[in-house]
Amino acid sequence: MGHFDTLATGRPNATIVDRLKQSSRSRQLVLLRAVLDRASALSLRITPLPALEDAWGLLVEAQRRDPVAVEEVITSPQVGLWAAKALRRLRNLPTNSTPLWADLGYLHLMATSAAVRAGLDFRSRVPVRDGSLVLPTLGLVWLSGQRRWDIADVHGERGQVRVRGSSRSVRLPEVLSDDSDGWQAMRHLRVGKDAMALDICLDDLDPYRGFDEPLPPQRIPATEVRQWKDGLDSAWHLLTEHHPEVADEVSTGLKTLVPRPAVSRFSAFSASHADAFGCVGLSLPTDPVSFAATLVHEFQHSKLGVLLELVDLVDQQTEDGRARYYAPWRDDPRPLGGLLHGIYSFLGVAAFYRSQRHIEGEWNSRLAHYEFAYRLEQITRATRTLVTADNLTALGRRFAAAVEKQLTEWNAEPVPADLLTAAERTSRDHYATWRLRHLDVDTDYVTELARAWLGNRRRPAVRPPEPCLHEPIDLAPGPSARGELIRVSLGEPELFRSYCVDPELVTGDIPGATTADLALIDGDTARAAREYRARVASEPDDPSPWVGLGLAVPDSGLLAMPELVHAVHRRITAMSGTSTDPLRLAGWLERDQ
Amino acid sequence: MRHTPAELKTDIVDLTGLSLAELQTSDDPALLRSVRLLAGKTERGRAIPDCLSR
Numbered sequence A: 001m002g003h004f005d006t007l008a009t010g011r012p013n014a015t016i017v018d019r020l021k022q023s024s025r026s027r028q029l030v031l032l033r034a035v036l037d038r039a040s041a042l043s044l045r046i047t048p049l050p051a052l053e054d055a056w057g058l059l060v061e062a063q064r065r066d067p068v069a070v071e072e073v074i075t076s077p078q079v080g081l082w083a084a085k086a087l088r089r090l091r092n093l094p095t096n097s098t099p100l101w102a103d104l105g106y107l108h109l110m111a112t113s114a115a116v117r118a119g120l121d122f123r124s125r126v127p128v129r130d131g132s133l134v135l136p137t138l139g140l141v142w143l144s145g146q147r148r149w150d151i152a153d154v155h156g157e158r159g160q161v162r163v164r165g166s167s168r169s170v171r172l173p174e175v176l177s178d179d180s181d182g183w184q185a186m187r188h189l190r191v192g193k194d195a196m197a198l199d200i201c202l203d204d205l206d207p208y209r210g211f212d213e214p215l216p217p218q219r220i221p222a223t224e225v226r227q228w229k230d231g232l233d234s235a236w237h238l239l240t241e242h243h244p245e246v247a248d249e250v251s252t253g254l255k256t257l258v259p260r261p262a263v264s265r266f267s268a269f270s271a272s273h274a275d276a277f278g279c280v281g282l283s284l285p286t287d288p289v290s291f292a293a294t295l296v297h298e299f300q301h302s303k304l305g306v307l308l309e310l311v312d313l314v315d316q317q318t319e320d321g322r323a324r325y326y327a328p329w330r331d332d333p334r335p336l337g338g339l340l341h342g343i344y345s346f347l348g349v350a351a352f353y354r355s356q357r358h359i360e361g362e363w364n365s366r367l368a369h370y371e372f373a374y375r376l377e378q379i380t381r382a383t384r385t386l387v388t389a390d391n392l393t394a395l396g397r398r399f400a401a402a403v404e405k406q407l408t409e410w411n412a413e414p415v416p417a418d419l420l421t422a423a424e425r426t427s428r429d430h431y432a433t434w435r436l437r438h439l440d441v442d443t444d445y446v447t448e449l450a451r452a453w454l455g456n457r458r459r460p461a462v463r464p465p466e467p468c469l470h471e472p473i474d475l476a477p478g479p480s481a482r483g484e485l486i487r488v489s490l491g492e493p494e495l496f497r498s499y500c501v502d503p504e505l506v507t508g509d510i511p512g513a514t515t516a517d518l519a520l521i522d523g524d525t526a527r528a529a530r531e532y533r534a535r536v537a538s539e540p541d542d543p544s545p546w547v548g549l550g551l552a553v554p555d556s557g558l559l560a561m562p563e564l565v566h567a568v569h570r571r572i573t574a575m576s577g578t579s580t581d582p583l584r585l586a587g588w589l590e591r592d593q
Numbered sequence B: 001m002r003h004t005p006a007e008l009k010t011d012i013v014d015l016t017g018l019s020l021a022e023l024q025t026s027d028d029p030a031l032l033r034s035v036r037l038l039a040g041k042t043e044r045g046r047a048i049p050d051c052l053s054r
Helices: A005-010 A013-043 A053-064 A069-074 A076-088 A100-102 A107-119 A221-241 A244-253 A288-310 A338-356 A365-388 A393-413 A419-438 A443-454 A481-492 A493-501 A504-509 A514-519 A527-540 A543-552 A562-576 A582-591 B018-026 B029-044
Strands: A122-129 A132-135 A139-142 A149-157 A160-164 A170-171 A182-187 A187-193 A198-202 A257-258 A279-282
Touching: A005 A013, A005 A393, A013 A053, A013 A069, A013 A076, A013 A170, A013 A244, A013 A288, A013 B018, A013 B029, A053 A069, A053 A107, A053 A122, A053 B018, A069 A107, A076 A100, A076 A107, A076 A279, A076 B029, A100 A107, A100 A122, A107 A132, A107 A149, A187 A221, A198 A221, A198 A244, A221 A244, A221 A257, A221 A288, A221 A338, A244 A288, A244 B018, A288 A338, A288 A365, A338 A365, A338 A393, A365 A393, A365 A419, A419 A481, A419 A543, A419 A562, A443 A562, A443 A582, A481 A493, A481 A514, A481 A543, A493 A504, A493 A514, A514 A527, A514 A543, A527 A543, A527 A582, A543 A562, A543 A582, A562 A582
Parallel strands: A198 A257, A257 A279
Antiparallel strands: A122 A132, A122 A149, A132 A139, A139 A182, A149 A160, A160 A170, A187 A198
């Protein structure tokens, strides 16, 4: 099997990651050359900074003196992100509100960082924002000026580096990894030992560590750094002990973690970007398993991101850019590329939990079984959509076929019945909720059905028109309380019990969770159905109780086409002035179909 | 500088071993083609960040 087909299985492989890393390096260098060429073609001046060629000259000099030191800078994921943004900016595409000279001045900061690392004698001029500047991969200089945008001069001589701003000057410490007056060193987390050691940057400083607008530095306190170190240490121990191929792959390619706030107590944040290979933004995971799974998830995105730069899996000529699909891990409809990314990412996560569920000891194997089954459900459904898409290239079809083959193998593996049922229910929950939020039903058809219902007639024998995506697309997150509650019930059963005893506790922890949701997850489907039915009557446009009712009464037919039941229910209410029983209506719609 | 001798054809040249000085001045057609294609793709492309996952 070649590298391409091996990569498509989603299984870890450090040799392939090393090739992807080299490709990413080449891509970053090509983008840097493209920035220089574009700026030169535009005869661009970035006053009050010197020309970009001067920065490049300093980089060249630094590389001659110490190629290894410069390599650290030019392969930084933030450099890739910056170069891509700079190119878009030079095409006059809107990117951010930073002045052009300061944005492009990042190349001067890169060159200065390289010169400092290489121990050159040099002079440079760099941009300053809100009184500080960041030397990529090294740290932040605090100059305390009042101006939003300013400049500083940097002078290195015989190993001493001084940065002179308009308000004060700062001398960099001899050991650059130490903080000192006016200097905040880039933090590193070092975990593991010998061949299985991991040394990565914990970046709370670089403006391009965020994936959208440049972010201001946000120094996290030492206690939090300790938490990150401990968390990574435990996750790394889990990976090296039980998932050595994943550890090997991650240590080959992961360079940077960017701390970000969590969405809520049970909803973590994680992100990656195609222009920043090896960089993961994430909130601090709550346990070693979810930390490891998050690294796997985002690293898969990084791998696919590079692959998609190397080859086309989706035909860009026929991709109209507007087609959107159901992606089971997202609340909003996604383009085909997004579907591909999610499939690949969760393929890696499923592989991780496939092993994790069989590890004995302190780990929660029931939760791991559930995660394996749930992720498998999601990617199997999404892959069915992917393989039928008509704008995959030949390589894209080959990739999808390899994924499909892998899924067929894994779907044949046993999972405890109750956990498989729970995973299928969560999957149905998300899909039905998505349909309710995003699909529109033909209004004439809905009216015809409502008239038939009110006239006590059979459902008209007309083939239902295909529902279409509602425009504009609702990008807001959908309800997720039941999915979170299932994880709590499996991962922290005592906490779940306390929620059942005192439901007020849950509303603070899991926004939107109701007593009906608790009853459903707890197996009291009769009570859940009763409460959901009451909520449908009082809040008929909230998708959550509709889907909850369909889950509590699974043979009702409500979840087959929830958007149709909801739309007809709404029309009946508008036409008659009275509400109708949603389960009877669902049965009528399904029975006479 | 060479095209990656891989199983797949790609627009990205392999720049292993090329110095930054050479990168700035090289007029190798393979590099220039790669710069043109990648710059175009990057400018057109909209990276797909993945944030919340259910």
